[in-house]
Amino acid sequence: MSEDASRETAQPYHWIGRNVTKPDALEKALGATEYVGDMVVPGMLHAKILWAGTPHAVIRNIDTREAARAPGVAAVLTAADVPGTNRYGLAVLDQRALADDKVRSAGDALALVAAEDEEAAEEAVAKIKVDLEPLRPILTYKDALDPDGPPIHEGGNVFQHTTVRKGDLEQGIAESDVIVEDSYHTHRMDHVPMEPEAGLAYVDPSGVLNILVGTQYPYRDRRQIAPALDLPMNKVRVVQAPIGGGFGRKDDITAEIHVGLLALKTRRPVRLVYTREESLIANTKRHPMAMSFRTGARADGRLTFLDGDIYGDTGAGISLGAYVIKKAGIHATGPYDVPNIRVDTYTLYTNNLVSGAMRGFGVMQAAVAHESQMDQLAHKLGMSPLEFRIKNCLKPGLASSTGQLMNEGCGIEATLQRIKDYMNARDLRFKRSQAAS
């Protein structure tokens, strides 16, 4: 904190750069904040969801009659009860609030129950009878790339192919004194926000559907909720409730359409709070990716080329996946000056859980590959991994993989230098290369 103090005195601002206390710090520390799961409204019903639990199937029938007769049940709804399009999605409308023709992932919702309490809702969910005809699931990159595989959506399972082309790849290869080639595989990750998905909806006396929800963007929620439920947009109000983290997954529709639909049908307030287990089954995850990279450098340590392929498993819905994987492609070089580039990315539909936005947004995966490649090259060249990065990093006047000229605010060298200073001050050294300095 001594550094902070010196910075604060040196700067011309009154409030910028100061540790002003967060306005909600005290209520959070005292546990007084009311999250959606704490909110209770008079007459409120509790919602539960029947999840598909299987990756790919034709829906023959969903029989809700017995569930609807169960004690305390106010509504049992399937896709047939949705008044609007029933569709949502951040890039394309390929997700259904309630599955209609097919199950496309184990995290698909098949039916909704609203009841007087959570137990009654759970019991009713158990009474819904589902008749599914299993289809061959698309589960791997290879399955998804097979043109003869069953399409999950119309238009095939390769949703997007992007290409990064810069310089002359062959020349880059020819100029290289060392080349490193490897494949990297990253896994599916859940965001695990402290607060699972939750929403509370009610129709107010003026006929406006109000939805309180842990969200990252209420206006985009409204844009998706209104057509899905056949409401004019100005009759939908979305309020961000106090939120226990999102990390990208609450960019997407979570509880909004489900609680909205139940509130419209029952004309009573409805609250839906996922269990942790439901949160792990449903909504978006981090994309697994398979990446093959070939990277070269000259004997003097200058990078010459990157030649790479990236395959991303976006699951049964695009969500933001097409942008995630495209972003991975244009960040595949890392923060370095690479003159010659060929990178191809593929966004693949599978019957796995939907992958979407998650803190790092494709660059998390790409960095696993580009940083491993950088170290492998540094070792082959007998250079310190730190010096190798400092030599190759983007600086004002150099251009990124997309040809964007760097100017102000290009901070990579400063972060590398800070680590170098840290290591030198403590005499820290890499075991398998030269000293940090």
Add this chain to the structure above:
Amino acid sequence: MAIRKGLGIGSMYYGIGYGFSRADIGSAEIEMAEDGTTTVYSGACDMGQGVMTVVTQVAAEELGIEPEQIRVVAADTGSTPDAGPTSGSRATFVQGVAVQNAARELREEILDMASRMLECPRENLDVHRGEVCEVGTDRPMVSVGKVAHQLHFHGRRAAAWGWHDNTTQDVDPETSQGDAYATYGWATQLAEVEVDTETGRVRLTKLVSATDAGKAINPVAVEGQIEGGAAMGLGYGLYEQHILENGVPRTASLAFYLVPTAMDVPDIECEIVEVPDPRGPFGAKGVAEPATIPTTPAILNAIYDAIGIRITETPITPERVFFAIQEAKSRGEFSDD
């Protein structure tokens, strides 16, 4: 126990904002009541990281009033304007400028009215800590509260609207060439690991995170982002794997899906780097994702430094490291001493 230590580096850059021709906007309204207390209607969601605090500090700085005088109403289609999503490490960078624009406009109204009240040229006046002063002095002439009261009393505007468009054009469809993002975040981390060569277990024992904030508007909040990012990066690298079998989750419980606990997160040294970016508010840019991305690569490279074996698949479970060591042994590329 056969413990080997290693050090590794991970660096990254990250395009801040939305890119790809997608709307990337911020907007806010700001309103001053008769007593000078001020409300900012800000469309940006606070995820707990502190964008409401950033909005408060930006408005306080521009208006020249105390943060305690400001309340933020956030993220409600019924009362706040559309400020885009809180994602892509964009909230401070984009919404910060929108709030700055709104506050500057309101400040002009205040100074204009103060100039009439004091019969003093507008350009000679400034606002500090809730008081209108003569430029270059701290001597209070009239409080902002009194000026606000006059604005309301005379039916003058005591509110303003701020907008900021950070939308960037999509890259070329064939080559991906173009100015993809308005700016980039930058970060480098140093990881120190211990690898148990008998069990394959990897422990992160220290992490140094040098993250470029452009300008840290609230340094403690930036440290919070850096520490949280490192913990999430550590979870990605070593523990958290959502396993599906035939498309069905097999880890749908925290008994099987392992998140890092306080016992797993080491001492994290936050090195806030500040290379000002003129496109952000007071030079600031987002740090959420930059603080997360380098951790796993730094761990992977530290493992190589420790045992001379490169792991290319995540998460880096004890099994994966154990079998990689066994394979290296069978090739004569690893010895226990």
